[in-house]
Amino acid sequence: MIKTQLFDLTDRVAVVSGGASGMGRSIAIALAEHGADVMIADLNHDGARRTCERIESIGRKGVAIACDVSKPESIVELFALLDREFGRIDFLANVAGEGTTAKPEEMPLHVVMRVFQNLVFGRFVMCQEAGRRMLKQERGSILNIGSLASTTALGRGHVAYSMAMGAVVQLTRELSTEWARRGVRVNAILPAQVLNPGLEARMAADPSLRAKFLSGIPRGRLGEPDDIRGLAVLLASDASSWISGALIPMDGGNLALNAGGTIG
Ligand SMILES: NC(=O)c1ccc[n+]([C@@H]2O[C@H](COP(=O)([O-])OP(=O)(O)OC[C@H]3O[C@@H](n4cnc5c(N)ncnc54)[C@H](O)[C@@H]3O)[C@@H](O)[C@H]2O)c1
Numbered sequence: 001m002i003k004t005q006l007f008d009l010t011d012r013v014a015v016v017s018g019g020a021s022g023m024g025r026s027i028a029i030a031l032a033e034h035g036a037d038v039m040i041a042d043l044n045h046d047g048a049r050r051t052c053e054r055i056e057s058i059g060r061k062g063v064a065i066a067c068d069v070s071k072p073e074s075i076v077e078l079f080a081l082l083d084r085e086f087g088r089i090d091f092l093a094n095v096a097g098e099g100t101t102a103k104p105e106e107m108p109l110h111v112v113m114r115v116f117q118n119l120v121f122g123r124f125v126m127c128q129e130a131g132r133r134m135l136k137q138e139r140g141s142i143l144n145i146g147s148l149a150s151t152t153a154l155g156r157g158h159v160a161y162s163m164a165m166g167a168v169v170q171l172t173r174e175l176s177t178e179w180a181r182r183g184v185r186v187n188a189i190l191p192a193q194v195l196n197p198g199l200e201a202r203m204a205a206d207p208s209l210r211a212k213f214l215s216g217i218p219r220g221r222l223g224e225p226d227d228i229r230g231l232a233v234l235l236a237s238d239a240s241s242w243i244s245g246a247l248i249p250m251d252g253g254n255l256a257l258n259a260g261g262t263i264g
Helices: 022-033 045-058 072-085 109-137 159-182 197-205 209-214 225-236
Strands: 013-017 037-042 062-066 091-094 140-145 184-191 247-250
Touching: 013 022, 013 072, 013 109, 022 037, 022 045, 022 091, 022 225, 037 045, 037 072, 045 062, 062 072, 072 109, 091 109, 091 225, 109 140, 109 159, 109 184, 140 159, 140 225, 159 184, 184 225, 197 209, 225 247
Parallel strands: 013 037, 013 091, 037 062, 091 140, 140 184, 184 247
Antiparallel strands: none
16 A cells, blocks of 8 residues: 555644534544644634544644634634644634524624624634734645535525625635735635534424435535545645635535536
């Protein structure tokens, strides 16, 4: 068997927001399995600690911090701790942040602001703090989690979420354009429906929803948090050194399928 260093992350330092559960947790563990030390920032401090325990059990350093990405001061604290604990950052996975649903004609404006605060402002401030450090190092990689809703419409009251996820795409393109020459790559992954407790609850409330989702996914199943592991390790590693500004669907073929198309 040929052993390759292509995806090796030994002694790299990663920050993962939303790492207490779901895709953030899967990313954090995959990075540690490839050699990275990981800082986990999440509203759910106990969950973040549990992810760190798993990281330590792999033999890597894990540090958990309670952080609300919708609050810039909370992000500044997170990076101050990063500086003390690790003194560098090689990879940022910007995963945390939630949307909310309401009919566009009824959605209160403060709710739209909250969604932007979480998904756009939060991701921007994280990128800014990480980017400042990476630019000094002349090296680093940032992953922003977008969504199918970054480029297509979902309906069902997702207007604020879609506006915010659309902005995440432009954030990614702008930062890549400004920073790639200076060694900092910025990419986005756009997932389709990935199982998590919120999605399970929505499918339980509307029994037609699962079939609706599956009708758009040629791969024939919903996503699992672990489906993101390979892409995250790729983007954190030197194997992706010429990939920047990319919007990578992780969707079982969803974006390729026209609404009038027929799954084979
Ligand atoms: N699951 C999907 O179908 C799907 C699809 C496309 C995009 N996304 C996006 O991917 C991201 C992660 O989704 P997931 O399915 O892994 O979710 P999840 O609910 O499993 O995990 C989200 C984590 O983020 C944390 N979090 C939420 N708000 C936070 C905040 N303000 N500050 C810090 N931590 C916060 C939660 O405590 C939780 O640990 C979200 O931004 C979501 O919108 C999800």
